Amino acid sequence: MIAQQVAFWIIAVAMALAAIGVVRSQNVVHAALYLVVVLAGAAAQFILVASEFVAWVQVLIYIGAIVILFLFGIMLTRAPMRSEGSLDNSQRWAAAVVSLFLFGVLAALLINAYGSKEITLDNKLVVVGNTDTVGTAMFHDYLVPFEVVSLLLLAALIGAVVIARRD
Amino acid sequence: MTLNYYLVLSAFLFCTGIYGVLARKNAVLVLMSIELMLNAVNINLIAFSAFNHSVSGAVFALFVITIAAAEVGIGLAIVLLIYRNEHTADLDEVDELKG
Numbered sequence: 001m002i003a004q005q006v007a008f009w010i011i012a013v014a015m016a017l018a019a020i021g022v023v024r025s026q027n028v029v030h031a032a033l034y035l036v037v038v039l040a041g042a043a044a045q046f047i048l049v050a051s052e053f054v055a056w057v058q059v060l061i062y063i064g065a066i067v068i069l070f071l072f073g074i075m076l077t078r079a080p081m082r083s084e085g086s087l088d089n090s091q092r093w094a095a096a097v098v099s100l101f102l103f104g105v106l107a108a109l110l111i112n113a114y115g116s117k118e119i120t121l122d123n124k125l126v127v128v129g130n131t132d133t134v135g136t137a138m139f140h141d142y143l144v145p146f147e148v149v150s151l152l153l154l155a156a157l158i159g160a161v162v163i164a165r166r167d
Numbered sequence: 168m169t170l171n172y173y174l175v176l177s178a179f180l181f182c183t184g185i186y187g188v189l190a191r192k193n194a195v196l197v198l199m200s201i202e203l204m205l206n207a208v209n210i211n212l213i214a215f216s217a218f219n220h221s222v223s224g225a226v227f228a229l230f231v232i233t234i235a236a237a238e239v240g241i242g243l244a245i246v247l248l249i250y251r252n253e254h255t256a257d258l259d260e261v262d263e264l265k266g
Contacts, residue, residue: 019180022200023183023184023186023200023203028193031199032199035199038206042210045210049173049216051225054229061232062232062235066202066239070198070239072243074195077194077246077250087192088192089258089259091189095189096190099183099186102181106178106182111171114170115171116169117218118170119168119173119214119218124220125220129217129222137225141226152233152237153236155237156241160240161244163244164248166251
């Protein structure tokens with residue numbers, strides 16, 4: 001129990017710092033690498049609550065595919081590696097005020113609503129998160145949404161090819 | 168584990184993402200900030216899935232990951248098209264619709 005708390009806090013602090021790095025870094029490639037830290041940290045948090053399947057999907061899809069896509073995007077748009085100008089626009093301070101205000105509201109609301117409710121870590125939780133249960137739920141209870149999502153992916157694939165095609 | 172730890176971490180990541188969307192100029196960096204926000208939602212879904220001992224949260228987290236992948240694909244295609252036509256990925260300079 002204590003070990004899990006310690007692991008949670010170490011990973012959470014790393015994720016928070018890396019998230020600030022994503023939005024503050026003046027180098028686009030560094031921002032993408034900070035994003036990898038955030039996504040890997042999220043996968044580790046999923047492992048901590050025994051959601052092993054989602055954790056590995058997170059590693060495969062997010063870190064393996066999406067970040068690589070981002071790096072291709074950075075390469076193809078020749079985003080400035082060395083900052084010639086700032087990567088931030090002039091409404092930086094207003095944006096900081098908005099996000100801090102929203103964080104304050106959300107944190108107060110969540111602490112007020114959920115107090116010190118605990119996630120009980122037991123054998124039942126391990127069964128809920130494993131590949132067997134998730135796969136059965138996905139292909140049994142959520143079969144129609146699954147098929148709709150696969151159609152959406154196909155549409156996105158064709159759309160991306162059509163949009164980015166040189167003609 | 169306290170449920171609130173996960174929820175507040177997720178709220179923090181979401182607000183960082185909002186800051187990034189509002190304050191960044193480069194289109195690829197705005198897309199990265201959107202990924203931060205979607206990832207915060209995933210953490211919420213998984214935390215509630217574990218809290219309620221229900222598998223639905225995990226399934227919806229998988230759907231969110233899939234839609235994030237589709238969104239990045241389309242988003243980067245649009246950014247590439249803008250770059251090809253305008254020779255910039257700077258969102259402040261893409262203002263053709265301004266009267």
